Amino acid sequence: MMPAITARAHTNIALVKYWGKADTEFILPQTSSLSLTLDQFYTDTTVEFDEHLSADEVTLNDQRLSEKASQKVHTFLNLVRQMTAGTSFARVSSTNHVPTAAGLASSASAFAALAGAASKAAGLNLDKPALSRLARRGSGSATRSIYGGFVEWQAGHDDADSYAVPIAEQVDWPLAVVALVLDPHHKKVSSRQGMQSSVTTSPYYAAWRDVVAQDLAAIKPAIRDHNFQVLGEILESNAMRMHALTLSAQPPYTYFNGDTLMAMDAVRELRDQGVPCYYTLDAGPNLKIFCEKPAVPAIKQRFSELFGATNVIVAHPGPGLKFLA
Numbered sequence: 001m002m003p004a005i006t007a008r009a010h011t012n013i014a015l016v017k018y019w020g021k022a023d024t025e026f027i028l029p030q031t032s033s034l035s036l037t038l039d040q041f042y043t044d045t046t047v048e049f050d051e052h053l054s055a056d057e058v059t060l061n062d063q064r065l066s067e068k069a070s071q072k073v074h075t076f077l078n079l080v081r082q083m084t085a086g087t088s089f090a091r092v093s094s095t096n097h098v099p100t101a102a103g104l105a106s107s108a109s110a111f112a113a114l115a116g117a118a119s120k121a122a123g124l125n126l127d128k129p130a131l132s133r134l135a136r137r138g139s140g141s142a143t144r145s146i147y148g149g150f151v152e153w154q155a156g157h158d159d160a161d162s163y164a165v166p167i168a169e170q171v172d173w174p175l176a177v178v179a180l181v182l183d184p185h186h187k188k189v190s191s192r193q194g195m196q197s198s199v200t201t202s203p204y205y206a207a208w209r210d211v212v213a214q215d216l217a218a219i220k221p222a223i224r225d226h227n228f229q230v231l232g233e234i235l236e237s238n239a240m241r242m243h244a245l246t247l248s249a250q251p252p253y254t255y256f257n258g259d260t261l262m263a264m265d266a267v268r269e270l271r272d273q274g275v276p277c278y279y280t281l282d283a284g285p286n287l288k289i290f291c292e293k294p295a296v297p298a299i300k301q302r303f304s305e306l307f308g309a310t311n312v313i314v315a316h317p318g319p320g321l322k323f324l325a
């Protein structure tokens, strides 16, 4: 019997978003993207291949997943079996320390952890670029969660050259990300469906590709020089321009809710009062507010008043994929 392997991966929040695939089977993106891995949100996943099993068994947060809910995991394990010519099914047990499918990037930490645990449990010893490529096949955003800190997913052209590279794994900049959990429930439109509809129906999609190219070029020097204002302006406008693709799709849809709009206003008010902070949000209503550490108390206080202290989580740059003993 093969040993059980446990891996931990953290979620990441994109500053320049991935929002569209060029190839849906291999999960090749339309553009490169750039993120920060976060310390407060992560997934632990244990995988054990067992010749006695007659099917893959997947549990998430101690609940056995239905055939349909675990389809992405089966497909992913098939890839790993192909790489090793193995035939055994696997027992997969995963715990999300992040709300699932709520726009807090559970798919990023989930498939990065699964890539690590499944490949090692199958006897492979993949290096980080290979782990990043493998994680990509589960969920695009997982490509970046192999690394800690600031990470770029270089779009590449094919399966071989589409993977993440670390920009600054150790972030020597006192940054914080205040996450607002405004609605932890499952979103109605998955990231996968949402981005596909944006690519095929938004008349603004070509402009989005240009926005991403410009934002990537401008944000890298801001990261290098610790220029918070430039970083913040880019991450906020990039998020809004991504969400404009959902509003301009056919049929139109949005991940915002009323609290999202209220929280955006509150960020602008804080800025007017001299508290430097900027928001972003992925495919869900939950805002993440970037700031430097001295601004954390004012931001925490304001959003605790609005939404309750338990829904305000202060995160910092987090680490890359790890194997747990």
Ligand code: ADP
Residues within 6 Å of the ligand: 043, 060, 069, 072, 073, 094, 095, 096, 099, 100, 101, 102, 103, 104, 105, 106, 107, 108, 110, 139, 189, 190, 191, 192, 282, 283, 284
């Ligand atoms: P999110 O914003 O949370 O990333 P997505 O729509 O991108 O939302 O992805 C959510 C999907 O990711 C879930 O419906 C499920 O298929 C998958 N997922 C999330 N967590 C896990 C996990 N720990 N193990 C396996 N699959 C997971």
Ligand code: DP6
Residues within 6 Å of the ligand: 013, 014, 016, 017, 018, 019, 027, 033, 105, 107, 108, 138, 139, 140, 141, 142, 191, 192, 193, 281, 282, 283
């Ligand atoms: C808005 O990686 O969840 O968070 O590749 O279809 O699994 P799939 O989608 P996913 O999409 C993430 C979209 C985003 C932006 C980002 O993380 O770059």
Ligand code: CO
Residues within 6 Å of the ligand: 105, 106, 107, 108, 139, 141, 191
């Ligand atoms: Co996701």
